[in-house]
Amino acid sequence: MSQSFxxxxxxxxFPLENLPYAVFSTENNTVHRICVAIGEHVLDLKAxxxxxxxxxxxxxxxxxxxxxxxxxxxxWDVVRTQTQKLLSKGSELDQNVDLKAxxIVSQSExxxxxxxxxxxxxxFYSSIHHATNVGIMFRGPDNALMPNWRHLxxxxxxxxxxxxxxxxxxxxxxxxxxxDGAEKPVFGACRLLDFELEMAFFIxxxxxxxxxxxxxxxxxKNVFGFTLMNDWSARDIQKWxxxxxxxxxxxxxxxxxxxxxxxxxxxxxxxxxNFPQEPEVLPYLRQSIPFNFDINLEVSLKPSDQNExxxxxxxxxxxxxxxxxxxxxxxxxxxxxxxxxxxxxxxxSGETPDSYGSLLELCWKGTKTVELPGGKTRKxxxxxxxxxIRGHCEKNGLRIGxxxxxxxxxxxxxxxQ
Amino acid sequence: MSQSFxxxxxxxxFPLENLPYAVFSTENNTVHRICVAIGEHVLDLKAxxxxxxxxxxxxxxxxxxxxxxxxxxxxWDVVRTQTQKLLSKGSELDQNVDLKAxxIVSQSExxxxxxxxxxxxxxFYSSIHHATNVGIMFRGPDNALMPNWRHLxxxxxxxxxxxxxxxxxxxxxxxxxxxDGAEKPVFGACRLLDFELEMAFFIxxxxxxxxxxxxxxxxxKNVFGFTLMNDWSARDIQKWxxxxxxxxxxxxxxxxxxxxxxxxxxxxxxxxxNFPQEPEVLPYLRQSIPFNFDINLEVSLKPSDQNExxxxxxxxxxxxxxxxxxxxxxxxxxxxxxxxxxxxxxxxSGETPDSYGSLLELCWKGTKTVELPGGKTRKxxxxxxxxxIRGHCEKNGLRIGxxxxxxxxxxxxxxxQ
Numbered sequence: 001m002s003q004s005f006x007x008x009x010x011x012x013x014f015p016l017e018n019l020p021y022a023v024f025s026t027e028n029n030t031v032h033r034i035c036v037a038i039g040e041h042v043l044d045l046k047a048x049x050x051x052x053x054x055x056x057x058x059x060x061x062x063x064x065x066x067x068x069x070x071x072x073x074x075x076w077d078v079v080r081t082q083t084q085k086l087l088s089k090g091s092e093l094d095q096n097v098d099l100k101a102x103x104i105v106s107q108s109e110x111x112x113x114x115x116x117x118x119x120x121x122x123x124f125y126s127s128i129h130h131a132t133n134v135g136i137m138f139r140g141p142d143n144a145l146m147p148n149w150r151h152l153x154x155x156x157x158x159x160x161x162x163x164x165x166x167x168x169x170x171x172x173x174x175x176x177x178x179x180d181g182a183e184k185p186v187f188g189a190c191r192l193l194d195f196e197l198e199m200a201f202f203i204x205x206x207x208x209x210x211x212x213x214x215x216x217x218x219x220x221k222n223v224f225g226f227t228l229m230n231d232w233s234a235r236d237i238q239k240w241x242x243x244x245x246x247x248x249x250x251x252x253x254x255x256x257x258x259x260x261x262x263x264x265x266x267x268x269x270x271x272x273x274n275f276p277q278e279p280e281v282l283p284y285l286r287q288s289i290p291f292n293f294d295i296n297l298e299v300s301l302k303p304s305d306q307n308e309x310x311x312x313x314x315x316x317x318x319x320x321x322x323x324x325x326x327x328x329x330x331x332x333x334x335x336x337x338x339x340x341x342x343x344x345x346x347x348x349s350g351e352t353p354d355s356y357g358s359l360l361e362l363c364w365k366g367t368k369t370v371e372l373p374g375g376k377t378r379k380x381x382x383x384x385x386x387x388x389i390r391g392h393c394e395k396n397g398l399r400i401g402x403x404x405x406x407x408x409x410x411x412x413x414x415x416x417q
Numbered sequence: 418m419s420q421s422f423x424x425x426x427x428x429x430x431f432p433l434e435n436l437p438y439a440v441f442s443t444e445n446n447t448v449h450r451i452c453v454a455i456g457e458h459v460l461d462l463k464a465x466x467x468x469x470x471x472x473x474x475x476x477x478x479x480x481x482x483x484x485x486x487x488x489x490x491x492x493w494d495v496v497r498t499q500t501q502k503l504l505s506k507g508s509e510l511d512q513n514v515d516l517k518a519x520x521i522v523s524q525s526e527x528x529x530x531x532x533x534x535x536x537x538x539x540x541f542y543s544s545i546h547h548a549t550n551v552g553i554m555f556r557g558p559d560n561a562l563m564p565n566w567r568h569l570x571x572x573x574x575x576x577x578x579x580x581x582x583x584x585x586x587x588x589x590x591x592x593x594x595x596x597d598g599a600e601k602p603v604f605g606a607c608r609l610l611d612f613e614l615e616m617a618f619f620i621x622x623x624x625x626x627x628x629x630x631x632x633x634x635x636x637x638k639n640v641f642g643f644t645l646m647n648d649w650s651a652r653d654i655q656k657w658x659x660x661x662x663x664x665x666x667x668x669x670x671x672x673x674x675x676x677x678x679x680x681x682x683x684x685x686x687x688x689x690x691n692f693p694q695e696p697e698v699l700p701y702l703r704q705s706i707p708f709n710f711d712i713n714l715e716v717s718l719k720p721s722d723q724n725e726x727x728x729x730x731x732x733x734x735x736x737x738x739x740x741x742x743x744x745x746x747x748x749x750x751x752x753x754x755x756x757x758x759x760x761x762x763x764x765x766s767g768e769t770p771d772s773y774g775s776l777l778e779l780c781w782k783g784t785k786t787v788e789l790p791g792g793k794t795r796k797x798x799x800x801x802x803x804x805x806i807r808g809h810c811e812k813n814g815l816r817i818g819x820x821x822x823x824x825x826x827x828x829x830x831x832x833x834q
Contacts, residue, residue: 120537120578125662146660151602152593156662157574157669161537161753162627171628173750176569176699185568187699190750210579210671211588215833234750243563245542245573246663252574252752254627282593282604284833333590333607333651335669336578416632416701 002088006104008039013260013392013401015039017269019083020260020403021065021225024110032063032113037260037403038087040107045083047103048093052082065116065261069204069224070339076204076224080265112259114165115227116202116340121163121255122330123198123231123344124155126321128275130349133361150279153321153329155346158231159252163342166228166258166405172383172412173253175237185240189412192235192366193381197299197357197389199316200229200344201323202261203337210336216287216328222337223323226267228258228297228389228405229344235360235380257342258389258405266400270294270393275320284332291322295402297348297391299357301372304384309372312362314348314355316391383411419505423521425456430809430818432456436500437677437820438482438642441527449480449530454677454820455504457524462500464520465510469499482533482678486621486641487756493621493641497682529676531582532644533619533757538580538672539747540615540648540761541572543738545692547766550778567696570738570746572763575648576669580759583645583675583822589800589829590670592654602657606829609652609783610798614716614774614806616733617646617761618740619678620754627753633704633745639754640740643684645675645714645806645822646761652777652797674759675806675822683817687711687810692737701749708739712819714765714808716774718789721801726789729779731765731772733808800828 004016014020014037024035024042035042049060056079059067068079086093093100125131128145131154135144148154172193178185204224208214214222231251238250272292280286295316302308326343347357356362359380362370369377381387386408392401421433431437431454440449441459452459466477473496476485485496503510510517542548545562548571552561565571589610595602621641625631631639648668655667689709697703712733719725743760764774773779776797779787786794798804803825809818 120576148595148602148657148660152658154658154662155665157576157665159537159574159752160577161755161758162751164627168627171751174630174701175750176701176746178565178568184696185565185699187701210581210585211830213591213830237750240565241569241571242661242663243565244659244663245571246659246661248572248574249746249750249752252747253750279601282602284591284593284604329593329666330669333592333654333666333670334579334588335576335666338578341578413628413630 004038004087005089005094006038006041006087011399012039013399013403015399016084016087017398018262018266018400019080020262021115022259022261023064023113023115025113026105026110034060034062034065034068036083041104042107042110043083043087044103044105048086048099051086051092053078066340069116069202070206072205073221076263077265080263112165114163115259115261118160118163118342119338119340121158121160121342122155123158123346124153124321124326125346126153126319126326127346127348128320129318129351130347130357130361133349133356137365151281153326155326155330156246158255162252163255163257166256168256168407169410170232170254170407171410173234173237174412174415175234175249176240177236178240188415190234190237193409194233194235194359195299195381195387196231196233196347197297197312197314198229198231198344198347199226199391200257200342201226203341203343204339207337207339208331211334213331213334214327216285216324217289219324219327220291222327223264225261225263227261228391228402230256230387230389230405230407231344232256256405256407258403260403262400262402267293267393269395269398270400272317274322277320284328285325287322287324291324292317293393295391295393297389300388301378302386302388303372303376306373308388311370312354312356314350314357316348318348318350319345381409383409385409421455421504422506422511423455423458423504428816429456430816430820432816433501433504434815435679435683435817436497437679438532439676439678440481440530440532442530443522443527451477451479451482451485453500458521459524459527460500460504461520461522465503465516468503468509470495483757486533486619487623489622490638493680494682497680529582531580532676532678535577535580535759536755536757538575538577538759539572540575540763541570541738541743542763543570543736543743544763544765545737546735546768547764547774547778550766550773554782568698570743572743572747573663575672579669580672580674583673585673585824586827587649587671587824588827590651590654591829591832592651592666593657594653595657605832607651607654610826611650611652611776612716612798612804613648613650613764614714614729614731615646615648615761615764616643616808617674617759618643620758620760621756624755625748625753628751630748630751631744633702633741634706636741636744637708639744640681642678642680644678645808645819647673647804647806647822647824648761649673673822673824675820677820679817679819684710684810686812686815689734691739694737701745702742704739704741708741709734710810712808712810714806717805718795719803719805720789720793723790725805728787729771729773731767731774733765735765735767736762798826800826802826
């Protein structure tokens with residue numbers, strides 16, 4: 001690949017081979033615009049939209065990525081190829097000093113927003129290690145995985161309105177719990193606030209009509225790109241409320257995603273074989289193409305009065321179910337997907353204890369602690385703790401990064417009297 | 418109340434005291450517009466928007482009800498009062514022959530659409546008789562209600578994209594089930610397709626910010642109006658998939674709502690005391706104002722080759738949890754609501770077997786049958802069956818109706834080879 005005229009520092013998440021999309025604004029221009037990241041800058045795609053083929057220009061002038069997502073994969077390739085060309089040394093843009101001056105913006109000067117209007121948000125439960133860990137903790141080792149777990153990608157509908165962009169503070173929620181030993185439920189601040197290390201992808205393409213399932217081997221056409229996610233979870237609230245219809249107020253207190261949407265095309269060099277599945281799945285879930293990725297994931301925790309510490313290292317490749325199987329299953333009874341819908345993986349835990357994707361697992365239901373510098377420990381999140389999720393792929397000197405998914409826990413409101 | 422210049426036949430669902438909102442188009446004008454029903458006509462609110470105060474005009478010219486829903490209850494009153502005035506005999510509109518000719522449209526000439534862009538859809542589980550029935554069937558009489566059920570309005574996030582307007586056909590879904598006696602799961606057409614008699618309300622007002630709960634006694638300001646709902650359910654798919662995260666593909670095959678949104682103000686004459694709750698709920702759910710309604714509900718089933726038969730009579734008043742408690746609980750951990758969000762009641766069953774709101778209950782898990790004319794019977798829905806839900810309030814000669822929520826079951830796609 002040619003070099004960009006925008007400097008890309010060594011170790012940057014955002015080389016010319018990445019070009020993740022985001023929605024940004026600046027102090028001087030508060031209109032939301034689409035951009036791609038390049039090194040420590042962004043390229044304002046609205047400002048340069050006239051340099052793209054006519055049929056994609058409108059999507060680049062929009063205030064969210066929904067319209068671009070709603071084009072097809074061939075149009076995404078057209079945009080990506082042209083963006084790479086424009087950002088290369090000696091390009092039409094490189095030679096246009098005035099246009100460069102307005103369209104290349106330092107990331108230090110931008111505000112990032114949610115990349116899309118999320119129509120629906122779905123959360124899967126696709127890490128076998130996570131599902132097994134939770135099962136052992138709550139039902140014992142003999143019944144750790146539910147009988148359906150290896151036969152279908154278990155998932156549930158989440159709350160789209162409470163998905164927020166990285167940097168949005170998360171209030172410790174008030175809610176209803178039934179503490180061990182109590183005689184009746186109580187109301188108060190969540191005591192067991194947790195993070196969940198997840199990744200998510202945005203649905204693209206025209207989507208499907210109600211009643212028309214998407215076949216597993218066609219579903220790649222609907223995967224626009226990936227983000228990092230922290231699915232904040234109030235464990236004590238969840239435990240009491242979730243039977244029989246699933247998590248509700250324990251999850252809709254806020255779900256954070258990273259602002260950068262890494263295009264699926266940028267992840268191709270990091271394709272892996274799919275996770276081996278045993279027993280064999282039903283035909284509608286049998287996938288003949290690989291769609292698993294080697295994405296290193298890290299979680300760091302930063303108490304208010306000290307530097308961050310790495311507390312978990314995981315990898316996207318631990319997921320048992322692929323995004324294509326998730327789409328095939330999601331639509332099998334006819335559910336319609338729309339561009340901008342968000343599908344999350346569920347907590348991504350690896351096999352070893354240092355790769356678990358939640359404090360629930362890292363501290364094994366509160367029986368252990370996570371050690372931080374200066375003798376500090378954690379079993380669950382404390383007020384003012386910041387959780388930072390990062391992800392990147394790396395191979396043969398190429399690094400494709402996801403940036404950061406950050407959120408700080410703020411103290412709960414006082415209980416109303 | 419004065420009389421309308423538009424004829425309102427005796428027994429009509431839509432007198433001047435109702436004025437439910439909808440979104441419609443006509444063959445000659447396919448632009449979606451907002452209207453209210455009056456008798457067998459509608460008033461095109463876009464066509465007469467200039468007769469309303471300036472601050473509400475824009476909301477009446479929109480293509481969905483979201484903008485009107487997003488105003489506050491005082492603005493809703495302004496619109497409603499002015500609409501009643503305009504539709505009264507001798508009004509400014511009555512005297513304007515040209516404007517009347519374009520703004521009063523026969524319901525036989527209109528196509529009705531979803532009334533709002535639904536940001537998020539939540540389904541509660543608020544009928545104590547329904548929850549008890551299902552509990553007895555699946556867990557026995559001793560543990561019929563889950564321990565949390567009387568302490569909080571159990572609910573879950575549903576799928577917004579698959580909410581459709583009355584009249585949309587519903588395909589029998591293909592999906593994964595684990596039949597009794599089978600050795601492994603199988604794929605095929607749903608065998609136990611059911612309806613669920615529900616009502617739903619649209620969220621209005623400015624909504625709330627993430628992290629800012631809505632208090633139970635303030636929540637009435639966020640209830641814009643009510644519709645009928647059929648929450649189609651694939652019971653065999655649901656049984657296998659729903660553990661531990663709740664219903665997913667068994668429900669997102671389609672959810673039908675009636676096109677008419679009856680304003681909360683029109684239901685005021687039918688206010689009832691709230692359902693008695695025992696034990697007393699936590700303070701955040703204690704409601705000091707009545708917000709329960711006497712709404713008669715009926716379900717009819719129409720096989721393809723005969724007339725419809727009434728198979729259930731229920732009433733909104735059987736709901737244990739009120740809409741205000743649902744809102745207070747939904748937002749207690751900070752979840753933000755937005756105008757146009759839809760909140761459903763869950764299946765509304767009464768105490769007696771003829772008031773059960775699903776075939777699952779009416780046929781008690783397939784151990785009984787519903788009798789139809791000509792010796793026909795049903796345990797679950799058959800292909801080409803049409804389910805018609807109707808609702809109305811009636812008191813002292815005033816009838817406020819909801820129209821119809823209709824859907825026909827079409828045969829499943831063939832199983833892909």
